[in-house]
Amino acid sequence: MKMICDRKELVEAVLNIQRAVSSKSSIPALEGILIQTKGSDLFLCGYDLELGMTTVIPAQIEEPGSIVLSARLFGDIVRRLPGDEVALSVDEKNLATIVSGASEFSIAGIPAEEYPELPSVSDETSIAVPHGILKSMIRQTIFAVSESDMKPVHTGTLFELSENKIRLVSVDGYRLAVREEPIACNQDTSFVVPGKTLSEVLKLLPENEETLTLHVGRRHILFQIGSYTLISRLLEGEFLDYNAAIPASHTVEILVKTRTFIDSVERVSLLITDRLKSPLRCVFEENEIKLSCSTAIGRANDQFEAKSTGGNLEMGFNNRYLLDALRNTECDEVKIQLSGALSPMKVVPKDGSSFLFLVLPVRLKSGV
Known part of the structure; x- marks a missing residue:
């Protein structure tokens, strides 16, 4: 194999592909990047048996061939090379020479x-979604995807397609995020x-x-994004x-x-750390929200104006979960809907129903 590329x-390409490479594997090849010549292009692939990523870049191919090189070492080398071009050649003993x-x-x-073969997707379902909308x-x-392996299916996001609509749902036991958009789709x-x-x-x-097409099979999904292809297993359960x-x-x-609420939560949260955890006390009153918290290092109080209907309510929240929900609304004003001190807080847009976030409250100790 002999080639020259930019x-x-x-x-x-290597920095992106590296993210799909296994950092530690019983199969040594999986800790590397597969590099192959394909016509007048150079093909690169990373795969950790769950997620595979491939791409092609233009190259001047002098001799076709293929090799697997350590992703960490190859990445470190190409990042620090001094020239504008890189020449890569591989001999019959699989010794790669990199010159720049x-x-x-x-x-x-x-x-x-x-190198293990990437799975293929039998194209049972195809969904076209504009890049901006999917992003x-x-x-x-x-943000609401579970980080715990207690229920593996919740470490992913549910995609639901029905009635010309796509809906994404994430849940981690403490909060829930739902986002939907109309798309042209005739499959459930x-x-x-x-x-x-x-x-x-x-x-x-x-x-x-631009539009991205998702190809969904029984066990895998394929995303084609520009010159990159991502193939991933689907979660079962x-x-x-x-x-x-x-x-x-x-x-x-x-x-x-939204910004006013975020700023207030951030101020009061200055006394909360990983070591000094404490719920955020929220008092929803007529046209006003009061926030407070108390930890071993002190106490903080804050308040701001808001338009409210339905009476007063006092609730406790995990400050990080509340901030995640507010920051991800991506709009200037939101509606907060409450139905009791121990019922979830519902965060929805001022108009429409494009998203819905739930944040579970924390039981407050009296007098805190």
């Missing part, structure tokens, strides 16, 4: 035959995509109105019946400026 294009400017490296590779939907729900289906996969999709998706968790009605409704 260093900047190679660095960008005055720098030259020789590193041992692994035969490409030892916004993932961003507004991924649902599947759960791992949160790790959606984090990578989010990083690769550009902010434009029974997802929470989230409709049953959403309060059907509310007794108190508050219209609040």
Whole structure:
């Protein structure tokens, strides 16, 4: 194998592909990047048996071939190379020589035959979604994906398609995020995509109105984003019946400026640390919200104006969960809907129903 390519294009491709490479595996090849010549392009692949990422970059191919190189070492080398171009050659003993400017490296590779084959997606369902919409939907729900393996299916986001609508749902036992958008779709289906996969999709998706097609099979999903292809396994298991968790009605409704609420929570949270945990006490009164918290290092109080109807209510919240919900609304004003001191807080848009966030309250100790 012998080829020459642009260093900047190679660095960008390697940095992205590295994120799908296994950091520690019983299969040595999985800790590397598969590099192959394909026509006049260079093909790169990273795979950790759950998520696979591939891309192609233009190259001047002198001799076709393939090799697997350590992702960490190869990434570190190409990032620091001095020249504008990189020449890569591999001999029959799988020794790779990398030359750029005055720098030259020789590193041992692994035969490409030892690299596991990526799964294929039997194209049972295809969904077309504009880049910008999918990016916004993932961003507004991924914060509520569970980090615990207690119920593996909740470490992903539920995709529901029905009635020309796409809905994304994430839940972690303390909060719930629902986001929906109208799309052209005539299929009723649902599947759960791992949160790790959606984090990578989010990083690769550009902010434009081009359309992305999702190819969904029985066990895998494929995202084609520009020159990158991501293939991921789907999560199996029974997802929470989230409709049953959403309060059907509310007794108190508050219209609040999102930034004002965030700033107030951030101020009062200055006394809360990982070591000094304490619930945030929220008192919802007529046209006013009062926040307070008390920890071993002191006490904080704050208040701000808000338009409310339905009476007064006092509730406790985990400050981080409350902030996550408010920050991900991505709008200037939101409605807070409450139905009791121990019922979830519902955060919805001022107009429409594009998102719904639930935050479970924390039981307050009297006199705190």
